[in-house]
Amino acid sequence: MKFRELETELIEVIERTHNVMSFRFDDRGEVTFRPGQFFQLFLDWEGEELDHWFSFSSSPTEKGFFEFTKKMSESDYSDALRALEPGSRVRIKYPMGKFIYEGEPDRAAFLSGGIGITPIRSICRWLTDTGSKADARVLYSARTPGDFVFLDDFEEMTRRNPNLSLVLSLTDAAPPGDWDCRAGRICSEMVREEIPDYRDRTFFICGPPRMVEGMVGMLKDDLALPAAQIISEDFKGY
Ligand SMILES: Cc1cc2nc3c(=O)[nH]c(=O)nc-3n(C[C@H](O)[C@H](O)[C@H](O)COP(=O)(O)OP(=O)(O)OC[C@H]3O[C@@H](n4cnc5c(N)ncnc54)[C@H](O)[C@@H]3O)c2cc1C
Numbered sequence: 001m002k003f004r005e006l007e008t009e010l011i012e013v014i015e016r017t018h019n020v021m022s023f024r025f026d027d028r029g030e031v032t033f034r035p036g037q038f039f040q041l042f043l044d045w046e047g048e049e050l051d052h053w054f055s056f057s058s059s060p061t062e063k064g065f066f067e068f069t070k071k072m073s074e075s076d077y078s079d080a081l082r083a084l085e086p087g088s089r090v091r092i093k094y095p096m097g098k099f100i101y102e103g104e105p106d107r108a109a110f111l112s113g114g115i116g117i118t119p120i121r122s123i124c125r126w127l128t129d130t131g132s133k134a135d136a137r138v139l140y141s142a143r144t145p146g147d148f149v150f151l152d153d154f155e156e157m158t159r160r161n162p163n164l165s166l167v168l169s170l171t172d173a174a175p176p177g178d179w180d181c182r183a184g185r186i187c188s189e190m191v192r193e194e195i196p197d198y199r200d201r202t203f204f205i206c207g208p209p210r211m212v213e214g215m216v217g218m219l220k221d222d223l224a225l226p227a228a229q230i231i232s233e234d235f236k237g238y
Contacts, residue, residue, distance in 0.1 A: 001091045010088045021067040033095035035126035036119040040093040045080035057118040061127035071115040099233035101185045103134035109201040110138040116207030128161040141169040188222035209234040
């Protein structure tokens with residue numbers, strides 16, 4: 001597979017939560033990708049070149065920029081990102097991956113843990129902006145209320161797109177009083193209750209490797225879904 005390469009510059013950094021940040025870059029009018037794909041970002045740091053993979057958290061329908069969204073850590077790579085300023089130059093290799101959904105087949109379910117929401121946000125934005133009739137149901141779990149990323153965005157998308165719905169679940173904290181939210185990790189019982197037509201849907205799962213492995217096993221073993229109905233992306237190296 002031959003990837004394209006581009007040198008571009010940072011436009012803006014957006015603080016999403018206490019430890020998650022989005023980085024927006026100029027798309028130079030030439031960055032094309034499909035919703036759900038990822039790219040490789042190269043940064044210079046203390047005389048070395050570092051690289052990591054990131055899902056696009058923006059959608060191909062959002063023009064003028066592309067964005068990724070990272071859970072920040074104490075790593076050198078995170079430090080190199082923190083040191084970027086508007087105008088800083090970076091290099092990317094793109095587009096990568098087969099975790100793609102553009103509305104076919106027309107019933108989909110998305111299971112996401114934590115930062116694994118990034119490509120799902122890209123897909124949901126694409127479905128909403130293109131007026132897709134595909135029925136998309138998202139189960140999104142996070143540790144605490146402050147760990148959900150893109151909640152405002154999902155609220156706006158579900159208002160605009162009657163075929164998109166979102167169920168939140170908290171694993172390590174009680175939901176605030178006025179929240180409509182489940183408790184605990186995503187499990188087969190939750191899928192049966194929240195997605196009663198699960199047998200008719202293609203599932204897309206994204207998150208840290210252990211979470212993805214657990215979800216794929218749950219769908220295959222507990223819910224007897226065939227492998228052909230399960231597409232997953234794990235954030236290896238995470
Ligand atoms: C297809 C794909 C898509 C991905 N998309 C995303 C995405 O959208 N968002 C996202 O956040 N990630 C994504 N990832 C994961 C991403 O590539 C990184 O692996 C991840 O963000 C962790 O990088 P890091 O630099 O924080 O930690 P790494 O350098 O990879 O280190 C891993 C862990 O070690 C710890 N660590 C490393 N160095 C130090 C140090 N010096 N001191 C203390 N602790 C240290 C870090 O805290 C971190 O938890 C994706 C991965 C893949 C394969």
